[in-house]
Ligand SMILES: Nc1nc2c(ncn2[C@@H]2O[C@H](COP(=O)(O)OP(=O)(O)OP(=O)(O)O)[C@@H](O)[C@H]2O)c(=O)[nH]1
């Protein structure tokens with residue numbers, strides 16, 4: 001069945017096979033040049049999604065933590081280049097792993113995306129790689145779609161790992177697969193923990209925060225699917241995330257990143273943050 005759906009099978013570096021589907025089309029807002037054609041307010045909403053919510057927020061609430069990371073347009077542009085494939089800067093799927101002895105040995109910094117099944121990890125990675133249309137990242141409506149740790153290499157700059165989700169329909173070997181990776185991976189510079197903004201933090205998310213805290217590694221919370229609910233519902237969920245970060249997440253970056261892979265909001269900003277934490281972009285004064 002899988003084979004019938006594939007146009008081509010490519011052998012990856014570890015000898016396993018990757019299914020390559022026809023090139024996917026870039027999202028219409030994947031480049032800053034396209035975003036710059038939007039009206040000002042909408043541009044800002046795509047680049048800095050919190051700005052679209054700010055007006056709905058009670059005055060008494062401190063906005064500082066939501067806007068710590070404020071890169072310039074030049075910074076965003078620089079990050080976009082990093083996420084654009086070319087002959088000299090290949091972006092590609094390299095391999096998948098279910099155990100630590102299968103993970104590729106590499107020196108480059110690495111970031112990984114974790115979160116509940118169906119929270120939107122693969123969709124977000126697909127959006128980040130929208131300017132590398134030869135990279136196929138599979139997404140599905142059915143929870144538990146990503147079964148292995150999938151490694152993507154971004155030129156010589158860094159690697160990015162799409163993890164299987166926890167919670168409903170997680171692979172049975174999830175804990176044995178993911179925890180040793182998170183605990184021991186030497187080149188892992190940041191974990192991105194995704195939470196669904198349309199429902200707010202769930203019990204499984206709190207357990208994930210505990211796990212990240214236990215590993216004492218820096219991580220960032222990304223709030224997904226912000227297009228799915230109106231601000232009236234999104235804001236209380238977001239404030240719950242903020243309170244979780246303040247009270248229980250010592251190793252977490254104070255700012256939650258808001259994204260919609262569907263509408264492309266927050267994806268440019270996240271590209272820039274990844275470029276920064278992997279050492280590929282110096283921001284200087286733009287990070288408060
Ligand atoms: N409305 C909306 N739907 C989204 C967004 N991101 C993902 N989805 C949908 O959520 C579902 C799950 O997306 P995936 O990206 O496969 O989720 P995942 O976290 O990789 O799931 P697993 O691989 O099962 O762990 C799909 O139906 C997506 O279309 C978003 O930003 N907005």
Ligand SMILES: [Mg+2]
Pocket residue numbers: 121122123138139145146162163164165
């Ligand atoms: Mg997935």
